[in-house]
Amino acid sequence: MVDSKPLFEHNSLKTSFVVFVLYCFSGLELYSDESKLNAKQTKVLKESFSYLETLEPKRIKIDKPTYNRLTQFESIFKFAFSGKKLSRWIQSRINKYSYGSTGEFIAMYQDGDVLLGRAFFSLNRLDRVLVLLHEARHADGKNYGHVVCPENFQFLNPRDWKIHPAGKKGCDSVPDGSYGITAAFLFELGAYGYLNQTEAAHRFNSEISRVIRD
Numbered sequence: 001m002v003d004s005k006p007l008f009e010h011n012s013l014k015t016s017f018v019v020f021v022l023y024c025f026s027g028l029e030l031y032s033d034e035s036k037l038n039a040k041q042t043k044v045l046k047e048s049f050s051y052l053e054t055l056e057p058k059r060i061k062i063d064k065p066t067y068n069r070l071t072q073f074e075s076i077f078k079f080a081f082s083g084k085k086l087s088r089w090i091q092s093r094i095n096k097y098s099y100g101s102t103g104e105f106i107a108m109y110q111d112g113d114v115l116l117g118r119a120f121f122s123l124n125r126l127d128r129v130l131v132l133l134h135e136a137r138h139a140d141g142k143n144y145g146h147v148v149c150p151e152n153f154q155f156l157n158p159r160d161w162k163i164h165p166a167g168k169k170g171c172d173s174v175p176d177g178s179y180g181i182t183a184a185f186l187f188e189l190g191a192y193g194y195l196n197q198t199e200a201a202h203r204f205n206s207e208i209s210r211v212i213r214d
């Protein structure tokens, strides 16, 4: 195997050249390890929307005065609660989905594109819908960008306990930002009996904890 070393050197030079050429032509995409969703990931994404589209208003399971006092959905979205309409609302705001490293986040929004991290695909369908709804709100401009959570923020991140929101840009200062709209959606799921009241309330409280009013 006397020629193994020169062969290796030759190959690595060739590889470096190919990587360099790819880098030049693909710009940031290679750098940030983004890729198209594979067939399995596309299926998971489609299933998330199909699930959302099954959530339609039926008979309200809580008393009407309580519903009327607490519902926020229609005043935020300008249409009555409907999973189908909400699915279109999300899809009209997100042009492209890709897969890649999202660091401390489950997903990231930039210029109409959503980058989904590995964790997204192991969430249950409701959590996936909440993530998509959250990211879609970012399409509505910088008014809906996050603000830094207080240093003494003590609530857990329900989807990943390793992520500590304190002192990070993971809160909202407006009531109808990404966290306010997911809370409004969860309220409807509780009101229409798609979630029991205990789960709906826990989930609602968790989202609303990120809305900081001062």
Ligand SMILES: [Zn+2]
Residues within 6 Å of the ligand: 134, 135, 138, 146, 178
């Ligand atoms: Zn966000």
